[in-house]
Amino acid sequence: MAERGEAVPVWLSSEQKPIRGEVPRMNTLVIEAYAAEPSRKQLYRVDDGFAELGSEAPVRVLTSSGGTVAPEHDWLADTMLSGPIGGIFGGEFVAEELGIDNLVCSDVGGTSFDVGLITEGHYPTRWDQSLAQFMVAIPMTAMDTIGSGTGSYVRVDRASERIEVGPESAGYEVGYSNRDADVDVVTVTDCTLALGYLNPESFLGGDIPVDRDVALEGIREQVAEPLGEDVHETARGVLDIVERDMSNELRGLILGLGYSPENYTLLSYGGGGPLHAAGYSRGLAFQDVIVPQWAAAFSAFGCACADAAYRYDRSVDEILQPDFSNASSVAYALNDSLEDLRERAEDAFDRDGVDPDTVEFRPSLRIQYLGMLDDLEVEIGEVYDDEEGLSAEDVETVIDRYEAKFDRVFKRAAKSPENGYQLTMAIGVGVAPSPKPTIPDEELQGETPPEAAHTGTRDIYWDDDWHAADLWRMRRLEPGNRIEGPAVVEAPATTILVPPGYDAPLDENRIYHLREQGTGGDVL
């Protein structure tokens, strides 16, 4: 090109992302080539905008594997899923601050229910991800999504007389009850409205006018009548199905990784999380169900919690003999790659003008039993020596870690050490700590909430009956207050449902603990 006097940008996956898997590698390269420059320009404009307002803070973007990067980063493809992933990082932050080892992060949005797991302080990174149905090579925090959200359509299948929820949804148009929109089909939100859980006057602070009678009429006509059921029972039944799907998802994810809900605390956020948390946690004996006061903006909060980090990967595909006889040569080869990755991370921070002394190098390896096709990521920072790299003994230690992890993830029936090991990928992450937000830590007031916080009562439908629920304005509640169900805690962007038989004490960190009474636990 230079010879021809042409200036043509060239992207080479062998240089930028040398990992095995031609389909995701190519797709990701195309995404990068296509979207990186326009995105970068947009980020610079954001930077300029803030600068004009007098800010000196740098603009950073959250990557889907953890850590924020500068717009100059040469691989912006890693920022594709910043939003939903933010919630998981927020969860990690909260877990660390509060000393919670195992946390399930659950986000109920308009179209989807996203779940991620933090186990012993770590979240698994998954490789085979897809984005808009394209396979991509973007390391992503393992997150599961089902197409069941607050805006999901509710329909009856004539042939089987079954209720179908989603995956299509009204999205931001909320539902049939939205007088400003043209939605034909009733949604999950319409059902929550019909049951009295939502305040029709203050949906999104009153910005979206929703009519409860319209919701009821829609549900009656479209769902209840075709099934020959009562309208409120139907609305509750729909929520039962949706919440059961969500709880199945949770159960599947947790059990699929070899754990049990009893091992975890459930964190609920997103616009719809606090509303459905009691429903989808029912029957799963979580240690605790927590709903932060800032649940509606939790993903954004999560972005702010992330450190600056640059991650580089390289396929190595080293084969380690089952008797470790070639551990030395494997260590040698790995060190080569890891050193190279470390340099790339250092260069990136150098470019950003970050003090190299503040940068920590955190290497990992992806490993599998030879013959299997799914590797697991194992952090090796504790054994990796910054000067010497890994020794042959270190390799054995790493394998022990791998096997322990394998045990947790898959059933005991599946181990195959006799075949040897394949160390598929070397990963190098450079991390420079960023200022973090602080979680509130306030003095506890009494259990009884202030008068001013109580705004009235409203009937809610739960367990086949109507109950008079106390209404509370979230902003006016204080740490130490204990909300006794039936109750609804309301805020412009979110609603917490505290059903009959539940209570929700607000702790010093301004986090609610949703508890089914009689299940014990002294929170405060």
Add this chain to the structure above:
Amino acid sequence: MASETDERQVAQLIDGEIGWSELRNDVLPDPKDGERFEVTRRLLEERVDFENPILLPLNDHLYAVGSDRGRIVKCDCGQEFCSLDENWKHHARVRVREAEADHREIYPEYQTSTPSPPATRSGRASSPTSTPSTRSGSGSRRRTHDRIQRYNRTNHTRIHL
């Protein structure tokens, strides 16, 4: 209850103008439109020049229609083929492509039926095919198999509601 939207959609299906997104997300998935048969029938009637009531469509151009001589197969060009009890192909012109040269009008070499017998490129002479083997099995093998087959029997009895 065929709404305007339903009709538009069905019309687009008939005319082949439906967009992929709508097809994939609205038309193909459940639930299916309960009025589809009737709406289709009516729209088709609007499109054809003949007056006969359409009973059902057979393909792009042929319909089972009512007439004063009973139910017949009729083409949208007006041609009346035969009674619905008969095979309309008996009243159609037939064009057969048999020679390889004819096939080659449609498909490249190697991508169509092979002139018998199938040959390697070196063009081996044909050899007569032997009699294909038919049923085999001694009586005892058959009996063993019957025992196995008893539980493989699919339901031959009509289920009545």
Add this chain to the structure above:
Amino acid sequence: MSIENTKVGAEKRRVTDKRTNGGEIGWDDQSLQRMLADTERLTEETGYYRGIEDLALKEEDRFEYERLYSRLRGALVSARETALHVSASPIVREIGELCFQIYTPEGDSIAVSTGIIVHVHTGSLAIKWMIDQDYEHDRGIEPGDVFCNNDNDLGNVHTTDVHTIVPIFHDGELVAWADGVTHEADIGGASQGHTSIVHTSRFEDGIYATCEKIGEDDELYQDWKVRGERATRTPMYWDLDEKCRLAGCHMIREAVHEIIEDVGAETFKQFTREAVEEGRRTMESRVQERLFPGTYRSTSFAALPLEEEGWKPEQKQDTMHHLPVEMEIRADGTMSLDMEGTSSQGDHSFNAAEGSMTGGLWVSLTQCLLHDGKVNDGSHYALETHFPEGSLTNPDDPQLSFHAPWGTIMPAFQAVWENVSQGFFARGFREEVVTGYSETSNSVQGGGTLMESMAQIIPDEVGDYFPVSPFDLSCQGLGASAVRDGLDYGYAMWNPESDMGDIEEWELVQWGTQYLSRQIKTDSAGHGKYRGGSGWEGVMTVMGTDDCTLYKASQPDVTFSKAGMSGGYPGSTKYAVRAHDTDLADRAREGDPYPVGDTPPGTFEEHIDGDVTRTHRGNYFPKEYDNHDVMHFQMGGGPGWGDPLERPVPKVVGDVEDEVYSPDTVESVYGVVGEFDEKHRDFDLDEPATEAAREEIRERRREASETFEEFYERERERVADGDVADVVAGMYRDAFDMSEAFETEFHDFWDLDGSGF
């Protein structure tokens, strides 16, 4: 020891005590045989599954019922999702060729996971066979037991799908069975791979587990493991796939125990029964809702050209198989499928057990009528089938090879799909029409061993043998519907995973082979107003091996299986090209071009020197490949719908620009004329020439066609004289031999007393 395992131990003691005191493992102290007999009797007498006329549980608490269903199915899907990560085989892991099912104690499926759902009913047959053979009293069925089956006659589709079956007990009773199936990479048959064509009898099919108990106390027997190690060419894959299945079944068992803990055994039991009856009703109401009642007929053909390639004398013949399908769709929502007139069974791999054929029916129906994941054996009760005994679709000789029934199933079901499509079209659901599909039978297979220098690094445990079993066959052209073009290289009717897989993942397993290319196969899509989906082609070479053999089935190759619909044409046929003793190494060194395809056919040779062999038929029998030998393979296109002359010209222009069709083809088929600038992918349409060409095509149609009477007279003489290819004559003789009804109908049609075949 996991919690589950000690639980299993306690359960087993409970059952043993019960049995010692003369108790039975069925419900309410009945034997399984009794339960099965009752189920059959009640179902037959009443027309409802087990006589369940009222779905009491569903009616009483519909939402609870739904929750149970979704929980059960969630467990199956979850088991599959997790288990597949244990497998070594990219066929399982990359493509998803596995499935988990749950059955009632009598063996009726309640729910299935995603994946190879052909197995809805196969596990059922195996379980029923075990009950019929009195396993419960003889071999014994106890908590912790592990059973295995892949015998097609007893309950399976093809040899390489292996079932691990685990009984689930509660409180001393058998409450359900879990069944996990995976598609193996190598099954120890006469030729390497999973779908061999070389077989002449069962004794070449590979390892068969015939409803055997292979373990107890949740552990596999030592001797079974030894057998597995020695029975296939890929013991590591066999072992890991088995672990995968067992792990999944145990997960399902755990899930069932949890459900029972939550809702109680009685509710669970009632639910499972109602779910099956509901399945029956759903099937019937779907049929009533979406198809037009009537009688539908179509016929497919399948060629087996083995005369040149066959290894054994009895194989060395060319045959053609007759596969007629008549279906009745009734107003009450029941359906029947009748293949009277089908060719006889034979000494080849393509014999399909009846259970295999109905398996094919499930794959089909779950994609057009029962696609919301709620399919179970209830649907089976809404169907009748007639597969003639002694035919390819219901062989009566268990010593025949039942190894690769797909060679019969796939072409046969082209006719099934055409019938069902006609029913959809008449009912107004023209978007559900599927004109047909490219048959997913052209799989490259084989295996080899690496050169010493390459094999050094590989642990001895793993060995230096590599299998060649890519599953990119699960990505073919799907036929057009009546509203749109088919799906290009993105669908495979028989493998709804629809994924060609990552080349580098295949290469990770197939050490000695390298892909040189993948590209669209021009002119493979069936023509029509809506064209069929296009196929694709690839080129592979061999490197670093000590030895390597490869083969590839190709169907359809020497004949079409069937036509398109409403005036559309079938997708093109497939063929085989390979080059041995090549100059590929020189070309690589010099940077010279090498073959990346064969479009148009004949161009492959332009970029390689060597011993090139080109055949119209596939390469069914393994051939030796040396390093740098090259193989070409392709996946086909689907059939089209409607008259090509009605295809909008702009679409045809787009077809040329996308290399779906060549300019020559669009001129002669669609009458579209213009100049194609290949470099810029720009087709410059010549409108007047196009108009003229299309008029010419219409004129030629008028001239080249004849009246039906003329056609009939001419053909009748040929039938009388037997003036057809020997293979065709043989096919008809055999069909007449098999079916008096067909023989009579055939001769009545031609108004002859006998034919000259």
